[in-house]
Amino acid sequence: MDVAPPALSTVPPLDAVLAAAQVEFEEHPVTRMLVFLPDAIGTALCRDFQSELALVEMETQVRVELRSMVPAKTPVCFASMFTGALPDAHGIRRYERPVLVCDTLFDALARAGRRVAIVAVRESSMDTIFRNRDIDYYSEDDDSAVESRASGLIEQDRHDLVVAYQQAYDDCLHRTSHRSPEALAAFRRHLADFNSLAFMAGMFWGRHDHALLFAPDHGAHDDAAGRGTHGDNIPDDMEVTHFWGLRAESRLRRERLMQRLGESRLRSARLRAAGLMPAHPVRDRQLPGDRPMKILFLGDSLTEGTVGSGFIPFLDDFIPHHNHDYVNLGANGDTIGGLRRRAEALDQSVRGDAAFVWIGTNDVLMHPDWQDNAEQAEADYAALLAAVKPRVRRLWSVAPLIASQARAAEFKHALDRSAEMMRRVAEGAGATWVDLAPVFSEQPEHDYTIDGAHLGPDGARLVAGWLIGLIDNFACGGPA
Ligand SMILES: [Zn+2]
Numbered sequence: 001m002d003v004a005p006p007a008l009s010t011v012p013p014l015d016a017v018l019a020a021a022q023v024e025f026e027e028h029p030v031t032r033m034l035v036f037l038p039d040a041i042g043t044a045l046c047r048d049f050q051s052e053l054a055l056v057e058m059e060t061q062v063r064v065e066l067r068s069m070v071p072a073k074t075p076v077c078f079a080s081m082f083t084g085a086l087p088d089a090h091g092i093r094r095y096e097r098p099v100l101v102c103d104t105l106f107d108a109l110a111r112a113g114r115r116v117a118i119v120a121v122r123e124s125s126m127d128t129i130f131r132n133r134d135i136d137y138y139s140e141d142d143d144s145a146v147e148s149r150a151s152g153l154i155e156q157d158r159h160d161l162v163v164a165y166q167q168a169y170d171d172c173l174h175r176t177s178h179r180s181p182e183a184l185a186a187f188r189r190h191l192a193d194f195n196s197l198a199f200m201a202g203m204f205w206g207r208h209d210h211a212l213l214f215a216p217d218h219g220a221h222d223d224a225a226g227r228g229t230h231g232d233n234i235p236d237d238m239e240v241t242h243f244w245g246l247r248a249e250s251r252l253r254r255e256r257l258m259q260r261l262g263e264s265r266l267r268s269a270r271l272r273a274a275g276l277m278p279a280h281p282v283r284d285r286q287l288p289g290d291r292p293m294k295i296l297f298l299g300d301s302l303t304e305g306t307v308g309s310g311f312i313p314f315l316d317d318f319i320p321h322h323n324h325d326y327v328n329l330g331a332n333g334d335t336i337g338g339l340r341r342r343a344e345a346l347d348q349s350v351r352g353d354a355a356f357v358w359i360g361t362n363d364v365l366m367h368p369d370w371q372d373n374a375e376q377a378e379a380d381y382a383a384l385l386a387a388v389k390p391r392v393r394r395l396w397s398v399a400p401l402i403a404s405q406a407r408a409a410e411f412k413h414a415l416d417r418s419a420e421m422m423r424r425v426a427e428g429a430g431a432t433w434v435d436l437a438p439v440f441s442e443q444p445e446h447d448y449t450i451d452g453a454h455l456g457p458d459g460a461r462l463v464a465g466w467l468i469g470l471i472d473n474f475a476c477g478g479p480a
Helices: 015-025 041-050 073-079 106-111 145-157 166-177 179-205 256-275 311-318 336-345 363-368 376-392 405-411 410-428 438-441 457-475
Strands: 032-038 063-065 118-123 136-140 163-168 210-214 239-247 294-299 325-330 354-358 396-398 432-433
Touching: 015 063, 015 432, 032 179, 041 239, 106 118, 106 239, 118 145, 136 145, 145 163, 145 179, 145 457, 163 179, 179 210, 179 239, 179 325, 294 336, 294 376, 311 325, 311 457, 325 376, 336 376, 354 376, 354 457, 363 410, 376 396, 396 410, 396 457, 405 410, 405 438, 410 432, 432 457, 438 457
Parallel strands: 032 163, 032 210, 118 136, 118 163, 294 325, 294 354, 354 396, 396 432
Antiparallel strands: 063 239, 210 239
16 A cells, blocks of 8 residues: 555565565555454364355455464454564454554554554454554444444445454354354355455445455464363464455446446356355345335436437346335436436435435536525535435435546536535535545546437446446345
């Protein structure tokens, strides 16, 4: 990430990772990274349950064999992993959990202006020992909440590094044994959650060179009484395998992502069928589309879809056999002010699970200087979102779009200013900001429109493919 290592770091970089990064990224530093920390998943477990590990391997390309710390206890390990120092140097030499005062990777990143989020189960080592840094901490009730939170952070794309710590396998092995059915089920959930987060990174960090790391702290074994434990200097406890996924933005072009979307859904279905992807203990992780939802689409002609092609009919293509109810509230020629009035006049019975508000393109076309209209547009937009928000659990606010790149360049000033305003208002209103412009600019030579503004079938399909990813994650119980 182009940041100097923390002060105490004495370990050299991992050659295999550097070599792969050179191939994937050439000289570019990565600008996003997910570090996933499943507690107590040792190399022996990975070796003995090789087929399950496909969930991690399919998202990563470098495997690094490492030795844990002595003693192989979680705080000792994480203190070493995030300082690059041995226990004597960072000071955590046994199972104890003081807040580290020495320099850590998180300090190094914060110094360099990078934004870091640590998402961990409340009161775990990861939650406690790295406190008091200029980074964001998310303490969650359980692994499921950690996955949801991390997933939402990736979607929001506000952090350069997202660290997600889960502990159910470790909890189970101490209660039972390290290969008990309960512990193995937890192990599989860790793998499935990593897979989900990797998928989210592909969807929402696709515009960044990014890296994924699956990095357990230590392994485990059973004691003489048959109870799971760890902390001995033996291979079962000491050997860990870390998996690195490196993904260059250039390789993750839209087409590739679309393909991955289809493939990964197929793989999930197969893994589920093989019993390798268990239902979540807290919220059942159904396959996308299993839970029927009502989704409102408020907008202009891009939504109505009678000039050129509408994207709503294509939504069905991406999640077959679903029962979502899509309500088309698009109206040709509508503006921010017009949609505000329509939304405020909607009957109270018009409600849904989620809504997309996609408006502003006509305003941009009418006000290329975005000057005299700016103040009214902002007031109208705030009122519009306020009128829709109480009707749904999830609100997406979509930026004005001129899909033709040549035409978009002409209106760049108004597009930029309107998007800046709408994003700000959306964030204040608790809506999630969605900008489709980068999706279209990835193939600048291709015109997805019929007239510079209205979408043709391939443009509508591209929009549908992108929006379905959001719907999908929401349907799967993603972050609210
Ligand atoms: Zn433990």
